[in-house]
Amino acid sequence: MDIDEKWRTIARQRAVLADVLDGAPVGDLDRPSLCERWRVRDVAAHVALTPCSPGLPRILAALVRARGDFDEVNRAMAVAHAEWLGSNLAGELRAVAPRRRKPQITTIDNLLFDTIVHVQDVAVPLGAEVDVPQEGARAGADRVWRMGWPFWARRRLRGLELVATDVDWARGTGEPVRGPIRDLLFLLTGRTEAALPGLHGPGVRRLASSP
Template identity: 75%
Template sequence: MDVDAKWRMISEQRVVLADLAAALPAGDLDRPSLCGRWRVRDVVAHVAFTPRSPGLPRILAAAVRARGDFDEVNRVMAVGHADRLGAGVAAELRAVAPLRDKPAITTLDNLVFDTLVHVQDVALPLGLEVTPPLDGLRAGAERVWRMGWPFWARRRLRGLQLVATDTSWVRGDGEPVHGSIRDLLLLLTGRTQAALPRLEGPGVRRLATT
C-alpha cells in the first residue's frame, strides 16, 4: 500500500466506526470494548482524538503522571475526550475522518493497524460483523509482527507459525495456528480471547493455556 492508499483506508475505517457508533442505542456506547477498561465510546473517542493530538509536551506530561504507562495515558485521554464529546462522539469522528494529521509519537503504518483493530474492538463485543480490507489487515499484521513494543508479538508467540487462511501471509516457526488475517491481527495485538474461538490448528491448544 502506498501512502495515499493507507490514508484512504484509515479515513474509510473511521467512517465505518462513526456509522457503527451512530447507529447504536445510547446504552451500548457504555458497554465494554475489547480494550480492557475502555468503553465503546472511549474507543471511538480515541480514534477521533488521534488526528487532533494535544502535542508532544502534553503527552509526555501525561506519561509522567502515569509513571511511564503509555497504555494508561491513552486510556485517560480517550475517556476524557469521550466524556467531553458525550452524545457527539460519532459526529466528531466523522468530521475528522479525512484528516491526515497524526501524533508525533506514532507512524502512518501504526495508524493503519490501530484504526483497523479499534473498529473490531467495538464491533465484536456488540456481536456485529465488520469486514475490513484485506490489504490493510495484511499490512497491519506485518507491521505488528516486525515491531517490538508494545505487543512483542514475535517473542510472545514464539514457537507458533501463524498462517492466514484468506490471504498470503505466513510468519513464525512451530505449531501452526490457522485463521483469517483479521483474527491473526487481533491475536498479534493481544486480543487473544477474542480471536481464539475462530483460530484452528495444533498451536491453538497452547494459546488457550496462556
C-alpha cells in the same frame, strides 16, 4: 500499500466506526470493549482524537504525571475526550475521517493497524459485523510482527506458525495456527480471547491454555 492508500483506508475505517456507533443503542456505548478497562465510547473517542493530538509537550507532561505509564495516558485522554464529545461521537468521527494528521510519537503504519483493530474492538462487543480491509490488515499484521513493545508478538508467539486463510500472509515457525487475517491480527495485538473462535490448527491448544 502506498501512503495514500493507507490514509484512505484509515479514513474509511473512521467512517465505518461512525456507522457502527449510529446503529448502537446509547446505553451500549458504555459496554466493555475488547480493550481491557476501555469502554466502547472510550475506544471510539481515541480513534476520533488521533488526528487532533494535543501535541508532544502535553503528551510528555501527561507521561510524567502517569509515571511513564503510556497506556494510562492513552486511556485517560480517551475517557476525557469521550465525556467531552458525549452524543457527538459519530459526528466527530465523520468530521475527522479525512484528516491526515497523526501524533508525533507514532507512524502511519502504527496508525493503520491501530485504527483497523479499534474498529473491531467496538464492533465485536456490539455484535456488529464489520469486515476488515484485507490489505490494510495484512500490512498491519506485518507491522505488529516486526515491532517489539507493546505487543512483543514474535516473542509471545514463538514456536507457532501463523498462516492466514484469506490473504497471502504467514509468519513464524512451529505448530500451525490458521485463520482469517482479522483473527490473526487480534492474536498479534494481544486480543487472544477474541481471536480463538476464528482460529484452528494444532497450535491453538497452546493459545487456549496460555494464561
